[in-house]
Amino acid sequence: MDYIDPHIHMVSRTTDDYATLARMGCVAMSEPAFWAGFDRGSADGFRDYFRQLTEVEPKRAAQFGIQHFTWLCINAKEAENVSLSRDVIAMIPEFIHCKNVLGIGEIGLNKNTKNEATVFLEHLDLAVKFEQQILIHTPHLEDKYQGTRMILDMLCDDSRLDRTRVLVDHVEEHTIDEVLDRGFWAGMTLYPITKCTPARAVDMIERFGGERLLANSAGDWGPSKPTAVPDLIFEMRRRGHSESLIRKVVYENPIEFFSQSPNFSFTPRDAGSDPAS
Amino acid sequence: MHTATQILENEFLEVRAKLLEVAATLDRIDRSVAESAPLDTGAQSSRNRVDEAIRILLEEGPDRAEQLQRFFSHEYEKDWRRDMEI
Secondary structure (H helix, E strand, C coil), rough: CEEEEEHHHHHHHCHHHHHHHHCCCCCCCCCECCCCCCCCCCCHHHHHHHHHHHCCCCCCCCCCCEEEEEEEEECHHHEEEEHHHHHHHHHHHHHCCCCCCEEEEEEEEECCCHHHHHHHHHHHHHHHHCCCCCEECCCCCCHHHHHHHHHHHHHCCCCCCCHHHHHEECCCCCCHHHHHHHHEEEEEEEECCECCHHHHHHHHHHCCCCCCCCEEECCCCCCCCCCCCHHHHHHHCCCCCCCCHHHHHHHHHHHHHHHHHHHCCCCCCCCCCCCCC | CCCHHHHHHHHHHHHHHHHHHHHHHHHHHHEEEEEEEEHHHCCCCHHHHHHHHHHHCCCCCCCHHHHHHHHHCCCCCCHHHHHHHC
């Protein structure tokens, strides 16, 4: 089955991973800007990173027939440095019209601090100013509940935002309900230990249905599995779910959400002409 | 969708294996306490939380996973904006 991974950090993955993903049915992916495993020292470090996201990765993905899209921001962890964050936010408009940029992300909170919240709000201003979609990171482990509620408070207090253009990612059993109830899209991240397994993600699909729900691998430089979305597909089949529901979650929903961005120029694999005809 | 009986039949060995992992980990901690030193205050708090989590699993209801998530989470402080002056 063709699928789209809506959240995967391919700058951290090998070219072999691109090949494996293509063979498992991945036809498109979106890569939010995130923490590189170390704090960058200047806005120029982010300029190079944004070039990697907008120039290098699309070409690397295209070698395997995968369409690559991206999101720009300074991530929540480095947002603790407000001065650096403001320099990066001021630079983002240089890249925002690159043809694979879908919006601002993954912004959010990490340790739920005042500085992180300040930078989050400034990212929202940027998104509104440039009419961008938003992809949001929610914190890990014991900080997730409080952080998700703080994020929802900030989003819901901003009447300028169209909630259907905002994806709140890394939801789990204790946060998914409120995200969907308030009209946002929700992303389930299939990530060992700190987030959600394919089995628990399918449990959430069974409880909440397939509307406004995405599943991603968040494959990055940490312990993660870039082929986690096919694992979800397999688990849904094992439980007897319909192919139409599986396709909705892993293919049609990402297209529906991303299509709200003018830069989502996705070409389905079966849209081309048949050379034999 | 599978029936409850089918789910249990499909998952029984996996649940058994996961429970054994938890049991073996608790045994390992207890052996180490007996052979070396007691848990320090922070570790004892974590150990107590594991016991409480196990008690949550024994409760009836369809939302044990959500209850566990909430149990392992910091509380939501609704006045956070006022406290942070944001």
